[in-house]
Amino acid sequence: MTISELSAAARRLCAWALHSGRPLALWRTAGQAPHLLVSRSLEAAYTGLPPALEPDAPAGFAFFPFRDSDHNPVLFLPADAVFDLTQPAQPLRLLPELAAELAAAPAAPATPLPWHQSTQPVPGTATQAEFEALVTAGVAAIQSGAVQKVVASRAARWPLPADFDALAAFDELSRQHPSAFVSLVSVPGAGTWLGATPEVLAEVTADGRFCTMALAGTQPLTAEVTPLTATWRQKEIEEQALVARYIVSAFKQLRLREYHETGPRTAVAGQLLHLRTDFEVNLREVPFPNLGTDMLRLLHPTSAVGGMPKVPALEFLRRHEGYDRAYYSGFLGPVNVEAPGVSRLFVNLRCLQLRPTEAVLYAGAGLTTDSDPSREWRETELKMNTVGSVLSQ
Numbered sequence: 001m002t003i004s005e006l007s008a009a010a011r012r013l014c015a016w017a018l019h020s021g022r023p024l025a026l027w028r029t030a031g032q033a034p035h036l037l038v039s040r041s042l043e044a045a046y047t048g049l050p051p052a053l054e055p056d057a058p059a060g061f062a063f064f065p066f067r068d069s070d071h072n073p074v075l076f077l078p079a080d081a082v083f084d085l086t087q088p089a090q091p092l093r094l095l096p097e098l099a100a101e102l103a104a105a106p107a108a109p110a111t112p113l114p115w116h117q118s119t120q121p122v123p124g125t126a127t128q129a130e131f132e133a134l135v136t137a138g139v140a141a142i143q144s145g146a147v148q149k150v151v152a153s154r155a156a157r158w159p160l161p162a163d164f165d166a167l168a169a170f171d172e173l174s175r176q177h178p179s180a181f182v183s184l185v186s187v188p189g190a191g192t193w194l195g196a197t198p199e200v201l202a203e204v205t206a207d208g209r210f211c212t213m214a215l216a217g218t219q220p221l222t223a224e225v226t227p228l229t230a231t232w233r234q235k236e237i238e239e240q241a242l243v244a245r246y247i248v249s250a251f252k253q254l255r256l257r258e259y260h261e262t263g264p265r266t267a268v269a270g271q272l273l274h275l276r277t278d279f280e281v282n283l284r285e286v287p288f289p290n291l292g293t294d295m296l297r298l299l300h301p302t303s304a305v306g307g308m309p310k311v312p313a314l315e316f317l318r319r320h321e322g323y324d325r326a327y328y329s330g331f332l333g334p335v336n337v338e339a340p341g342v343s344r345l346f347v348n349l350r351c352l353q354l355r356p357t358e359a360v361l362y363a364g365a366g367l368t369t370d371s372d373p374s375r376e377w378r379e380t381e382l383k384m385n386t387v388g389s390v391l392s393q
C-alpha cells in the first residue's frame, strides 16, 4: 500500500507532528510498508554520537550529517510514536502523553503542511565552470599523490512547482524506486529532506546478519546499456575497487576475517547503473557482538562520498568544495524500530532539501586520475534527476 492510498491518515499524523513543532521521519524500505516516527521534542533528538546498533540500545531514527557541526547537529529522533502506515490506527509505539494529544488532533488538517525549515542559509551552488574547476583540482590532488580518490559534489537550486506536495512526492519516489530507501525527514532547524538512496551503509537484520556495500561507478541505464550488457571503464572499476578496499580495511582494523564478499556486479538505481559489491557477516558465527556499531563508526563517511585516504580527502573537500553539504552524504535510517537488534542505515544520496519556494538538490561524483570534468558535471546532473523527477510532475 502506498501513501496516496493512506494519504488522509499520513497527512493527519504529519500535520499533528509539524504543528506541534516535533521532528518526524517517514520512510519506506524496499518491500516494506511506509513507517512514520514522531519524537516528543527536538531537544530529545540531540545526541552528538553515532547510534549504537545493539538490541538494547535506544530505538529511533538516525539523521547524521556529512560532518558533525553546530550548523548540522547529529540527530537521533527517539521512537516516541511509530506507525506502520498500512495500519495507522494501531500505533506500534505511542507515549501516553502523545496519545492524548493525538486523539485531539484535527481529522482533516489544513493544507499545505508546515514542513520544518532549515535555519541555515541556502548553500552556495557551483556553476558548471566552478564545478569543473573543482574536478580539475581533485584530479591534480590525485596526480600529486595527496589523495587516491576524492568525491566532488555540488548543490543546485530548483524551483518548486506551485502545488508541490511533499507527501505525494514521497509516494511518487516510492513508486518509481521500489528497491531504494525512500525517506522524508523534517526536523526544526535541520529542515525537510526528501530522498531515494540506493546505498546501504550498515544494516543489521532480524536473522543476525551485518550487511554493507561498496557502491561506485556510474553510467546511464539506456535501452542498449542494461545490467546484462554494461561494460565498465578502468576508471569506474578502480573507483569502486577503492570503496570495496576501504570496507575490507575496516574489517581488518577490527580483526574480522569471516566476511562474505559478492561482486562487483552491475546494479540499477533509477535511471543509473552502478558497480556494487555486497559484504555480509553472520553475527551468530563471529565473536563480535558490537560489529554493527563499530563498523558504522569506521565506515562513515565512506570513500563513496568522501574519498581515500579518508583524512586528506576530507581536508581537500573542506578546502575546495566551497559549500556546506549539511545532511547530504550523511546517513539516515531506523535503529531498533522494527524489532530490537534490527537497524537499517543508508547513505543520504539522491536527496533534496525543501525550502519554502525551491528545493536544493545535491550530487557528487567520484574522481580518479582519469576523470573528465564535463563528464563528471553530466554525472551529477543525472544523479540529481533521480529525486528531481518529482519536481517536474
Ligand SMILES: C=C(O[C@H]1C=CC=C(C(=O)O)[C@@H]1O)C(=O)O
Binding pocket: 151, 153, 199, 215, 216, 217, 218, 274, 303, 304, 305, 349, 350, 362, 363, 364, 365, 366, 367, 383
Ligand atoms: C556521491 C554520490 O554517489 C556515490 C554513489 C554511487 C556512485 C558514485 C559515483 O559514481 O561517483 C558515488 O560514489 C551521489 O549520488 O551524490
